[in-house]
Amino acid sequence: MSLTNIAVEQLSKTFGRTTVLQDVDFEIDAGDMVALIGPSGSGKSTLLRLMVGLTRANREQRSRVTIMDRAVQQRGKLTRCSRAERCRVGYIFQQYNLVGRLSVLTNVLIGHLGSMPRGRALLGRFNRQERLRALEALSRVGLESLAGQRANTLSGGQMQRVAIARALVQDADIILADEPIASLDPRSAREVMKILQRINEEDGRTVLVTLHQVEYAREFCRRAIALKQGRLYYDDSIQHLTDARLQALYDDEGLCELFDRRPQQPDTITQPAAAGAAL
Amino acid sequence: MQSSSLSLASHKRRWLKLLGWGVILGALTWAWQGAEMQPGLLVKNTDNMVQLAGDFFPLRFGNLKHYIAQMLVTVQIAIWGTLLAVVFAIPCSLLSSENLVPWWVYQPMRRLMDACRAINELVFAMLFVVAVGLGPFAGTLALFIHTTGVLAKLFSEAVEATEAGPMEGVRVTGAGRIEEIIFGLIPQVLPLWISVSLYRFESNIRSATVLGMVGAGGIGVSLWETMRGFQYSETATIMLVIIVAVTLLDMVSQQVRKRFI
Numbered sequence: 001m002s003l004t005n006i007a008v009e010q011l012s013k014t015f016g017r018t019t020v021l022q023d024v025d026f027e028i029d030a031g032d033m034v035a036l037i038g039p040s041g042s043g044k045s046t047l048l049r050l051m052v053g054l055t056r057a058n059r060e061q062r063s064r065v066t067i068m069d070r071a072v073q074q075r076g077k078l079t080r081c082s083r084a085e086r087c088r089v090g091y092i093f094q095q096y097n098l099v100g101r102l103s104v105l106t107n108v109l110i111g112h113l114g115s116m117p118r119g120r121a122l123l124g125r126f127n128r129q130e131r132l133r134a135l136e137a138l139s140r141v142g143l144e145s146l147a148g149q150r151a152n153t154l155s156g157g158q159m160q161r162v163a164i165a166r167a168l169v170q171d172a173d174i175i176l177a178d179e180p181i182a183s184l185d186p187r188s189a190r191e192v193m194k195i196l197q198r199i200n201e202e203d204g205r206t207v208l209v210t211l212h213q214v215e216y217a218r219e220f221c222r223r224a225i226a227l228k229q230g231r232l233y234y235d236d237s238i239q240h241l242t243d244a245r246l247q248a249l250y251d252d253e254g255l256c257e258l259f260d261r262r263p264q265q266p267d268t269i270t271q272p273a274a275a276g277a278a279l
Numbered sequence: 280m281q282s283s284s285l286s287l288a289s290h291k292r293r294w295l296k297l298l299g300w301g302v303i304l305g306a307l308t309w310a311w312q313g314a315e316m317q318p319g320l321l322v323k324n325t326d327n328m329v330q331l332a333g334d335f336f337p338l339r340f341g342n343l344k345h346y347i348a349q350m351l352v353t354v355q356i357a358i359w360g361t362l363l364a365v366v367f368a369i370p371c372s373l374l375s376s377e378n379l380v381p382w383w384v385y386q387p388m389r390r391l392m393d394a395c396r397a398i399n400e401l402v403f404a405m406l407f408v409v410a411v412g413l414g415p416f417a418g419t420l421a422l423f424i425h426t427t428g429v430l431a432k433l434f435s436e437a438v439e440a441t442e443a444g445p446m447e448g449v450r451v452t453g454a455g456r457i458e459e460i461i462f463g464l465i466p467q468v469l470p471l472w473i474s475v476s477l478y479r480f481e482s483n484i485r486s487a488t489v490l491g492m493v494g495a496g497g498i499g500v501s502l503w504e505t506m507r508g509f510q511y512s513e514t515a516t517i518m519l520v521i522i523v524a525v526t527l528l529d530m531v532s533q534q535v536r537k538r539f540i
Contacts, residue, residue, distance in 0.1 A: 052451055087453025097448030101466040110462050114453020121458050163448070170452050 005030040005174055005206045006051065010062040013046055013055070013230075020046045021057075021230045028208060028223075030173075033200040035217035035238065036210040038227035039250050044210040045094075047227065048178045051208075052091050053078050067174060087114030090167030094179035096159040100152030104143065104162050107151050108134040111169030130169075137165040141195055157188025164195055175199065177209040181216065189213075193220050214246055334511035342513065346501060346520045353497035354524065356415050356490065357483040360422025365476050367427045372434030373460065379438065389435075395428025400486050404495035415496025422483050422490075433475045437468040473539045477532045484528055488521050 006028040013021040021043040028034055036044050049055040050065060051072065057063050059076035066072065067089055071079045090111075098107045109126045116130065126134075138144045141161035146154065151162060160180055167175055177196060181189035193209075197220050200207045211217045217224055217238060224241050226234035226249050233249055234241060321328075374380055375388040403421035411417050446463035454462070491499020498517060505513040 054447060054451070083453045083455060085453075086451075089451070091448075091451035093444065093448060095444055097444040099445045099448070099463055099466050101469070102462070106462075110449055110454070111452050113449065113455075113458045113462065118455070121454065122461065124461065166448075166452065 004028070005032075005068060006208070007064075007066040008047075008051065009064040009066075010060060011047070011050060011065065012058045012060055012063060013043070013050060014058055019230055021050070021227075024227070024230075024232050026225055026232065026235050028206060030206055031200070031204045032223060033197065033207045033221045034209070034223045034225060035221035036208060036225050036227070037212065037214060037217055037249070038233065040212065042227040043230040044227055045178050048091075048176050048208070048210060052089055052176055053081075053086075054091075083114045087111075087170050088173050090170050090172030090175045092160070092163050092167060092175065092177035092180045094182050096156070096163045098151040098159055098162055098166075100150070102151060103147070104138070104149050104151055104154070105131070105134055105147040107162055108137055108147075108165045108169050111137075111166040111171075114170060134165070134169050137168040138162075140168060140198075141165045155188070157184050157191060160184060160188070160192050161195065164192070164199070168199065172205065174206045174208070177207065179210050179212065182212060189216070196220070214241075217241075331511065334509075335515040337512065338516045338519065339512045340516060342501075343516060343520070346498065346517050349491075349498040349501055350520050350524050352415055353487045353491075353499075354484060354528065356418045356422065356497050357480060357487045360419045360487070361426055361476065361480040361483050363419070363423040364426035364430050364479070367423075368430035368434050369472075371427065371431040372438060375431060376435040376438040378441075378443070379460070379464075389432075392428045392431040395424050396432065397428075398425065400425045401489065401493060404490045405493045408494045413494040413496075418487060418490035418495030418497060421495060422487060426479055426483060430476065430479060434468070434472055437471040437475075438464065441467045470539045474536045477536045481525075481529050481532050484525055488525075 004027050008024055008026050011021055011024045012019070024043075024047060036047065038044050046055060050057050051067070053065075053072045056078060057065070057073060057076045061075060063076060064071060064074045070081065070085055072081065072089075073079060099110070102110075106124075109130060111134070112126060112130045113121045116126075120126075135144055135147060138147055141164050143158060143161055143165065146158065151159065154162065163180075164175075175196070180196070181192050184192060193216055196207050196209060199205050209221070218241070221238055223236065224234060224238045225232070226241075228249055234245060371388060371392060375385045375392060377385050379385075380388075400421045403424050404418055407417035407420045411420065441464055445467060446459050449459045449463035487497050487499075488502070489499045491497040491501070492503040494500070498521065502514065502517050502521075505511070505517065
């Protein structure tokens with residue numbers, strides 16, 4: 001297995017006329033815990049959705065998302081991935097996206113669907129071993145006692161933990177979490193972040209989490225990637241994310257202080273302009 | 280200034296209101312003529328009607344057993360007609376939902392369902408009597424086709440009103456498209472689907488009572504024959520059987536429905 005887990009190359013996305021992401025590039029190493037930060041509307045959620053193939057990028061020549069050496073999408077087209085390949089990435093949503101009328105246990109068992117034989121998956125016949133693994137995942141997030149309850153009777157924090165348990169059952173090597181704590185109270189938020197941290201440290205799973213509370217990023221993550229107005233603004237260790245940089249990130253001003261590690265070659269700057277002119 | 284503009288506005292609104300009433304009255308008059316409404320006839324023919332009403336009584340229960348058996352056949356027709364319709368309406372409704380399939384799938388599917396729905400059960404029954412012969416099977420097929428059209432529309436409306444979130448939640452686990460529908464979508468729409476199906480079952484029992492008039496089985500045959508033979512006391516018994524059966528099944532079905540909402 002290569003050390004690079006996730007590679008995002010030249011990713012752009014426009015919805016109608018608004019550009020949400022422009023030429024975003026970065027790589028994430030296996031086992032890292034990375035915070036994706038930026039003001040609202042900076043394209044964080046879109047970036048995450050692109051990475052898992054829920055949304056397609058613009059059709060640009062070099063745009064590509066690679067996860068564990070397999071392209072998820074290329075030039076704005078989703079590559080055909082087998083179910084086994086797709087279940088290596090777990091995804092956690094801000095709004096949990098559980099199936100409210102199913103029990104907590106069934107919601108966690110859904111994590112098995114990608115890896116179990118098709119016939120059993122279609123009938124929803126989970127075997128004993130799968131049930132045990134689901135219960136184990138539930139106990140890791142501290143919710144084994146609620147297994148039989150309907151998912152829509154839980155609190156937000158509990159639902160988010162169920163969603164994490166689903167990703168654990170899926171045995172994903174990479175966990176992408178889109179604002180997992182944005183709709184939670186501070187205590188549940190901390191709990192969810194701790195669980196994500198444990199998953200990262202104990203299992204060595206790569207975690208990329210979008211956050212808009214920077215304190216959480218500083219406390220739980222090793223590296224930060226920041227987006228501002230759809231462009232990569234910062235990509236470095238979390239310690240180097242100084243208060244001054246943060247202030248500039250959340251400022252309304254333009255992209256004066258662009259990401260400093262980026263090579264300042266003229267062609268990288270003229271290229272987007274040329275593309276714009278060609279359109 | 281303000282009060283004058285206010286009174287101007289209320290003036291305008293009053294005129295619009297008057298115009299609205301005028302349009303409604305016009306439409307009603309127009310329909311009155313088309314429908315040849317003659318309430319006078321009700322008064323003029325009172326004697327006639329009293330005699331007819333008198334003919335209904337006393338009810339004759341000699342053939343009651345036969346009528347009950349026929350009513351059971353009617354219910355059986357409704358059961359199978361509805362069940363087949365539900366089974367076929369599920370895939371048809373998924374294929375006519377715009378949040379699941381591209382337009383070149385849902386447009387033709389919707390038009391096909393429109394066609395099934397546009398034609399009354401009774402007309403289908405007459406056609407099926409020709410195709411498969413007299414008897415309850417023709418009636419079952421007629422209910423099946425018509426109800427499929429109705430249920431597919433109602434089912435797909437429920438599908439289009441669902442949230443995309445749970446389906447995405449299932450998709451990102453690596454599950455296939457069909458698992459996504461089974462686990463992410465169906466649980467969301469199931470209560471409504473069940474409720475709508477039971478409601479259609481109730482109305483199919485009512486529809487099935489007339490299928491026999493065109494030879495498609497059930498109690499309609501007896502109803503038609505007794506009426507044509509002027510045996511109104513028999514007709515009254517049949518109507519009583521129908522009322523009791525429909526009321527009972529409506530009550531049962533309502534109780535079941537309540538549990539799913």
